[in-house]
Amino acid sequence: MLEKRGVRGVKSAVRTVALLELLAGRGDRPSRLDELAEELNVPRSSMHQLLQTLVDCGWVRTDSTGSLYGIGIRALLTGTSYLDGDPQVRAARPYLDEASDALGETIHLARLDGPDVIYLATRESHEYLRSISRVGRRIPAHAGALGKALLAERSDDELPLPEGPLTAFTENTHTGRDTLLADLAGVRERGYSIDREETVTGIAGFGFTLRYDTPAIDAISCSIPVARLTEEREARIVSVMREIRTKIETLASPAPGAPDWR
Known part of the structure; x- marks a missing residue:
């Protein structure tokens, strides 16, 4: 840098x-x-x-x-200050609560940082806990719904991916560039990403980019155990999360004169 x-x-x-x-x-x-x-x-x-x-x-x-x-402990104080001082995170918090209340599943907000996404906020489901999703956790972008939603906002030749094979978290994780690119093409056509047990075995996720930046760096997602995922449940998650995305984008757009953090 x-x-x-x-x-x-x-x-x-x-x-x-x-x-x-x-x-x-x-x-x-x-x-x-x-x-x-x-x-x-x-x-x-x-x-x-x-x-x-x-x-x-x-x-x-x-x-x-x-x-x-x-x-x-100073690292915690600095990290907390980052979250408290970020207007997009502050704007998103009540809508993460709304999505959690409406769906009863785990809701995330994350930000792209190089080849990874970093969790900025999480609302855990009361039905199960996912230690992998704690605030501050870094996960390779290719491996889950949040990262794939954000990668799909970029052209294939501008993806911030490491050289060589991609890290596998489960047997379903994309480890090759070709299969990942095919998935991202589907994300662009569909308008949201799907993680079918690619980060955690037994867990599916649906990711939605927040387009108040260009290119987008933030996304939200909903995670659910595959044992509870039906076609009707998936349709409900997509509908609610699209609505939540629109609300966050409307409120979290940068104010005139606000710093353009990069």
Whole structure:
């Protein structure tokens, strides 16, 4: 990103961000100094100094022995500030509640970030829980309804996909570009995406792009266990989610003079 903007990266800042992202990605799995230094190709002494600085600032936490490290509470405060300060997220929240009340299923709001989507808000079904869908979770865009809805807004030669085979989450996940492109063509024709057990076995999803940005970066979806999915239920989900999409797009369109965040 820095190279694209013609800006030379500050080594210490790039290293700090890489460390925080690595720790955040490990969730509840603590890391040791040596493995962090090896993973980021940083001298052990430099990594130790960086970790201690971040511990003192609250961005990293350590255990009582000082040998294990994890993401700190400051990361939560920053993430919460991002959500609270985003006008689209604020505008969408009551309509996510409305969709949840109307359908009784799990409703998501997510944003495209490179080749992935990141969950910004979730309303869980009372019938089942999906730990994979927690706020802040990052999922490859090719693997589910939210991501496919957003990928379909882009031309096939502009898709932000990694090189090589795509990551499989289930036996139904697209791992080849050809099958994914065929699916995206159907999304464009249909107007919404369908995830049939591509991210989680036993769960189907329906994704709807929010077009208040061009190209769109946000989408909403409804997830439902396939055991409860009938033709009538699917039609009901599509009808409600289309209505919710229209309401969010109307309210969440950027106000004149608002920052164009990129």
